[in-house]
Amino acid sequence: MQVDIQKQLLKQRNKHNKGVDILQQVQEVLAQDSAHETAIKNALVDNTTNLEHNTLNLDLLETNRIFHIEDIKNICITYRLRFLESYLFKNDIPAEAISKIKQLEKAHNTTLGGFKIMAPSKLFRLENYDDPLLFAPIGNGYYYLIHKWGNDLSVWRKWLMYPFRNLDTIIVSTVVAAILIALSFPESYYHPDYKTTQFIFLCFFWFKVIGFCLIFFGVSRGKNFNSAIWDSRYVNR
Structure with missing residues (x-):
């Protein structure tokens, strides 16, 4: 004798749902879920309240997703990223x-807000000063990583952005670049009696050329150091 599982399921359901309109019940659940999802999307796109703290049950949080603002700042400076609303x-x-987000809100019985995202500048609508990692704040400078998406950063980005971290790194990078360029000149370029002197003057010359180019293009395009822009919502500040 065989058992029709579908019929058994129907009997089991009918025991607990006598007189209940199943379709209406499903519609209500879906409507509530849709409303909840809409509320979350609104909180993400209209996040102007600057909420600094979400009430979460610490026992339910994953420790490898909790980051302090200083750690976030250091990574943003290293890779020239921004951490913005x-x-x-x-x-x-x-x-x-x-x-x-829905899972977190349900598990912690709360409504999240104050969302921030860490990403390259080009992914943000930045304002003009003259006129992917999703975080939620949990208080005292700590943020909880909710979700990461998109492609990972290039392994070279850290070094490509090194000169732009601060004034010290751009000077060091300019000095190293000037020395490397001077070393690339053939031996025949130098006079045997003044080789060291010529090398020093050549390094100094290229240091000034590179430094001038960096300052000219940096100022003309409104660029700033990573340490100054990591949490700035402006294009040129």
């Missing part, structure tokens, strides 16, 4: 991130 993010927030 989610409403400034130009691209769509992925559905998986929305789902994780």
Whole structure:
């Protein structure tokens, strides 16, 4: 004798749902879920309240997702990233991130806000001063990483952005570049009696050329050091 599992499921359901309109019940659940999702999306795109603290149950948090603002700042400076409010993010927030927010809110019985995103400048709608990692604040300078999406950063980005971290790194980088350029000149370029002197003057010359180019293009394009822009919402500050 065989058992029809579908019929058994129907009997089991009917025991607990006598007189209940199943379709209406499903519609209500879906409507509530849709409203919840809409509320989360609104909180992400209209995040102007500057909420600095979300009430979460620390026992339910994953420790490898908790980061202090100083750690976030150091990574932003190293890789020339920005850490800004989610409403400034130009691209769509992925559905998986929305789902994780819903799970967190349900698990912690709370409504999250104050979302921030760490990403390269080009992914944000930056304002003019003259006129992907999703975080939520949990208080005392700590942030909880909710979701990471998109492609990983190039392994070379750290070194390509090294000169722009601060004034010291740009001077060091300029000196190293000037020395490397001077070393690239052939031996026949130098006079045997003045080789050291010529090398020093050549390094100094290239140091001035590179330094001038960096200052000229940096100022003309409104660029600033990583340490100054990591949490700035302006293009040229």
